[in-house]
Amino acid sequence: MDARLDEIDRRIIYALMDDARTISAPTIAEEVNVSPGTVRNRIAQLEDNGVITGYHANIDFERAEGHLTNLFMCNAPVSERESIAQQAQIIPGVINIRELLTGRRNLHVLAVGTDTEDLRRIARSLSDLGLEIEDEVLVQNETTQAYAPFGPGNETREAMLTDFISLSGDAEVAEVAVDRDAPIAGMSLQEAARRETFTDDTLVIAIERDDTVLTPHGDTTIRPDDIVTVFSRDGVTEETITNFRSSEPTDT
Numbered sequence: 720m721d722a723r724l725d726e727i728d729r730r731i732i733y734a735l736m737d738d739a740r741t742i743s744a745p746t747i748a749e750e751v752n753v754s755p756g757t758v759r760n761r762i763a764q765l766e767d768n769g770v771i772t773g774y775h776a777n778i779d780f781e782r783a784e785g786h787l788t789n790l791f792m793c794n795a796p797v798s799e800r801e802s803i804a805q806q807a808q809i810i811p812g813v814i815n816i817r818e819l820l821t822g823r824r825n826l827h828v829l830a831v832g833t834d835t836e837d838l839r840r841i842a843r844s845l846s847d848l849g850l851e852i853e854d855e856v857l858v859q860n861e862t863t864q865a866y867a868p869f870g871p872g873n874e875t876r877e878a879m880l881t882d883f884i885s886l887s888g889d890a891e892v893a894e895v896a897v898d899r900d901a902p903i904a905g906m907s908l909q910e911a912a913r914r915e916t917f918t919d920d921t922l923v924i925a926i927e928r929d930d931t932v933l934t935p936h937g938d939t940t941i942r943p944d945d946i947v948t949v950f951s952r953d954g955v956t957e958e959t960i961t962n963f964r965s966s967e968p969t970d971t
Contacts, residue, residue, distance in 0.1 A: 722768040725894060727751055727946070729869035731761055732771070736865035739774045750871070753896050754944040756929030777863065780831050788858040789838045791828040793850040800826060803848050810844045812837065824853055892924075892948065893955040898965040899943040909937040916962050921951040 724732075734747045744755040744762070751758070765771040780786035795803050804816045807828055815829035828845060832838035842852060884892045897904055903916060908923055917923075926933040927946040933939065941947060947963065949955060 722765070722770050724770070727753060727757070727896070728761055728765060728770075730871070731758060731765070733865045733867075733869040733871075735762075735771065735774070736863075737870075740776075748944075751896070752898060752944070753946065754929050757927065757944065757946065760930035777861070779860075784833075787832050787834065787838060789830050789832065789841075790856050790858050791830065791842065791845060791850075791852050792824045792854045792856075793826040793828060793845060793852050794823045795826045795850055797822075797825070799849065803850060806848050807845060807850070810841060812841045826850065829858070888952070889954045890950070890952050891955045892950050893960070894927075894946055894948050895960055895963045897941055897943055897945045897947060897963050900965050901943070901963050903941050903962045904943045905940065907938055907940045908935055911941070911962075912937075917949070917959055918951065918953070918956060920953050921949055921955070921959055924948050924950050 730751045731747055734742050734750065744758040748755040748758045762771065780788050800818055804818055804826060807813055807816055807826075810830075812830045812832055813828055814831055817827040817829075819825045819827065828850075830838065830841045832841060842855070845852060886892065903911060906914075906916070911917060923935045923941075925948040926935050926939065926941065927948075928942065928944075949959065951959070
């Protein structure tokens, strides 16, 4: 099942793709406007859900004692593709396998060898598994970058929210992070009700704080960096959202 991502998850993924080696939870938290505990909790959830599958170093093998990187474009029987891919992973020198949905050349195997003879040894091992090598090429260079749509600069009204779900009728559920100087920061839910901060049909149904999810009560105080889930039968209004956002004007 696909994991549902909100804006915080997407920004965390972007930051890790951009620089997983040196980026820290406090740095990401400052950029996303949540607490470091929330960032660490979200990363753990993304790992548990199989969205983040690992952290890898990009190596220039040519600079590492002149090793050669070779891409083998192979054809595997569709019914056996997955099992052959698993077997190919244990061949010494194989560092990456990509399964494709195309009919032919549906298995790409990236391998590193000390010389051309070592690459031929890898090719023979792949053939022994039943793979037909249709083409191969030496890889000169490879670059990667973070996925731009998950990064900053893509904020729409919906992106200001960490999540937004439309239900049947006009009902909506929204998650929104509380800015440090938001009007509602430091206010209890009882006080928010007295001040008519929300519309009559709006309910706070959950508060995520650091690595825990709280069940809200009347005396629960909303704090900066909380992620608050609100439900409204008639739709979450812009006025409701602004109660969680900074009251300071932004530069244009």
